[in-house]
Amino acid sequence: MAQHVHGLEDYPRPSVAVDTAVLTVAEGALCVMLLRETGKDPWRLPGTFVHPGERLVDAATRALREKAGVSSIHPRQLHVFDAPDRDDRGWVMSVAHYDVLPAASLASDRVRLVPVAELPPLVYDHAEIVAFAVDAVRGAYRGSPDPSHLLEEPFTMRGLRRLHEAVLGRRLLPDTFRRAMLSGLAATGELFAEGRGRPAELYRRA
Amino acid sequence: MAQHVHGLEDYPRPSVAVDTAVLTVAEGALCVMLLRETGKDPWRLPGTFVHPGERLVDAATRALREKAGVSSIHPRQLHVFDAPDRDDRGWVMSVAHYDVLPAASLASDRVRLVPVAELPPLVYDHAEIVAFAVDAVRGAYRGSPDPSHLLEEPFTMRGLRRLHEAVLGRRLLPDTFRRAMLSGLAATGELFAEGRGRPAELYRRA
DNA sequence: TGAATAGTGTCTTTGAGACAATATCAT
DNA sequence: ATGATATTGTCTCAAAGACACTATTCA
Numbered sequence: 325m326a327q328h329v330h331g332l333e334d335y336p337r338p339s340v341a342v343d344t345a346v347l348t349v350a351e352g353a354l355c356v357m358l359l360r361e362t363g364k365d366p367w368r369l370p371g372t373f374v375h376p377g378e379r380l381v382d383a384a385t386r387a388l389r390e391k392a393g394v395s396s397i398h399p400r401q402l403h404v405f406d407a408p409d410r411d412d413r414g415w416v417m418s419v420a421h422y423d424v425l426p427a428a429s430l431a432s433d434r435v436r437l438v439p440v441a442e443l444p445p446l447v448y449d450h451a452e453i454v455a456f457a458v459d460a461v462r463g464a465y466r467g468s469p470d471p472s473h474l475l476e477e478p479f480t481m482r483g484l485r486r487l488h489e490a491v492l493g494r495r496l497l498p499d500t501f502r503r504a505m506l507s508g509l510a511a512t513g514e515l516f517a518e519g520r521g522r523p524a525e526l527y528r529r530a
Numbered sequence: 531m532a533q534h535v536h537g538l539e540d541y542p543r544p545s546v547a548v549d550t551a552v553l554t555v556a557e558g559a560l561c562v563m564l565l566r567e568t569g570k571d572p573w574r575l576p577g578t579f580v581h582p583g584e585r586l587v588d589a590a591t592r593a594l595r596e597k598a599g600v601s602s603i604h605p606r607q608l609h610v611f612d613a614p615d616r617d618d619r620g621w622v623m624s625v626a627h628y629d630v631l632p633a634a635s636l637a638s639d640r641v642r643l644v645p646v647a648e649l650p651p652l653v654y655d656h657a658e659i660v661a662f663a664v665d666a667v668r669g670a671y672r673g674s675p676d677p678s679h680l681l682e683e684p685f686t687m688r689g690l691r692r693l694h695e696a697v698l699g700r701r702l703l704p705d706t707f708r709r710a711m712l713s714g715l716a717a718t719g720e721l722f723a724e725g726r727g728r729p730a731e732l733y734r735r736a
Numbered sequence: 737t738g739a740a741t742a743g744t745g746t747c748t749t750t751g752a753g754a755c756a757a758t759a760t761c762a763t
Numbered sequence: 764a765t766g767a768t769a770t771t772g773t774c775t776c777a778a779a780g781a782c783a784c785t786a787t788t789c790a
Contacts, residue, residue, distance in 0.1 A: 497779095497780070497781070499780090499781080499782090500779065500780055500781075503778085503779085504778090504779080517787095517788070517789090519788095519789075520788065520789045520790075521787075521788060521789075522786060522787035522788055523787070523788070
């Protein structure tokens with residue numbers, strides 16, 4: 325990479341960070357993964373500064389692996405938070421990212437899963453980043469069945485509906501939900517019985 | 531602003547630029563404002579590096595005023611383009627922005643309005659930025675009447691429809707369009723006659 | 737059999753899309 | 764009157780929402 329070519333050395337540059345809101349569903353609620361450096365710091369999202377030659381998505385992935393022990397992640401860009409005084413360490417822009425992962429892959433003693441409806445105070449503008457991420461994920465779950473692959477296949481219609489109810493934060497009518505999702509599903513023909521009642525058919529994503 | 535505090539001085543930093551796609555409607559087509567430094571350079575979007583303490587939106591506004599003579603602009607953030615080799619001068623990220631302005635306010639000998647359907651080759655990834663901007667603007671014009679205030683009030687339903695047809699790049703049915711837009715409009719009660727035919731009612735945005 | 741759960745039938749409402757009819761003006 | 768344009772009526776179709784019904788299983 326050619327550094328210090330004409331036009332680039334004249335400007336002071338900002339530090340560019342990435343911060344990622346990792347969302348999941350745990351105990352029937354949409355949760356965000358938070359961590360804190362020490363026991364008394366406020367909660368924060370995992371983030372890091374971008375290294376030279378690194379893509380933003382790779383920086384976000386690296387931060388999650390190193391700081392939260394999370395792998396197999398594919399962060400997506402949300403928004404740049406650029407208030408000059410947002411970070412008291414200096415001029416730092418944060419490119420917010422988000423991703424959605426199964427809660428099982430977030431098991432670590434370094435992190436805590438917190439329902440997005442009960443957020444504690446977060447550093448800087450991290451609460452705003454969570455709000456952006458929640459909007460993006462809820463939008464995706466309105467239109468298609470489990471776009472983030474939180475469920476293991478195959479799954480029942482009831483399981484899929486419970487997941488969507490957790491993500492959206494509201495109850496869904498079983499019949500309306502079924503008809504909205506069927507076009508994006510493939511029936512396996514297999515059945516799954518759980519306790520009483522008629523067994524449910526098992527589906528995969530189409 | 532506190533510079534060189536712990537943790538910030540250790541990392542080489544990228545140059546952060548803003549590039550803005552200014553869209554408008556001219557001669558019945560959605561156009562983007564392009565400029566070039568010299569006569570033989572390829573076409574480009576107006577952009578600049580972000581100055582210390584400056585917000586991205588202010589940098590974009592400054593670039594448009596200085597390089598294209600455009601004022602009264604309110605750029606909105608689209609996406610960060612961060613390929614490490616996207617700019618041959620070095621490590622440069624570009625935060626893409628867009629805005630929509632009346633063609634009359636873009637009159638300048640430094641710029642050219644080009645229909646987005648007939649883009650010439652652009653520098654770097656500027657064609658991709660234009661594509662992002664076109665998607666955003668078309669999405670906004672699908673749902674509500676002239677959200678970017680391109681039309682002077684009051685206007686006729688026909689004028690509004692011609693504008694939306696230009697933005698979306700396809701013909702719209704007069705009656706369907708009218709019914710889709712009426713909820714976002716306020717009828718003035720005044721009429722406007724243009725040549726033959728029944729005079730059209732004049733509307734304002736609701 | 738009865739309770740519980742899964743799935744379907746169907747009615748209503750809403751809106752898009754499309755075609756046809758009516759209204760109002762210039763010539 | 765005739766042509767041109769504006770506006771409304773109405774038909775069809777599809778999808779969401781909601782309620783009621785049928786189907787299948789366990790206790």
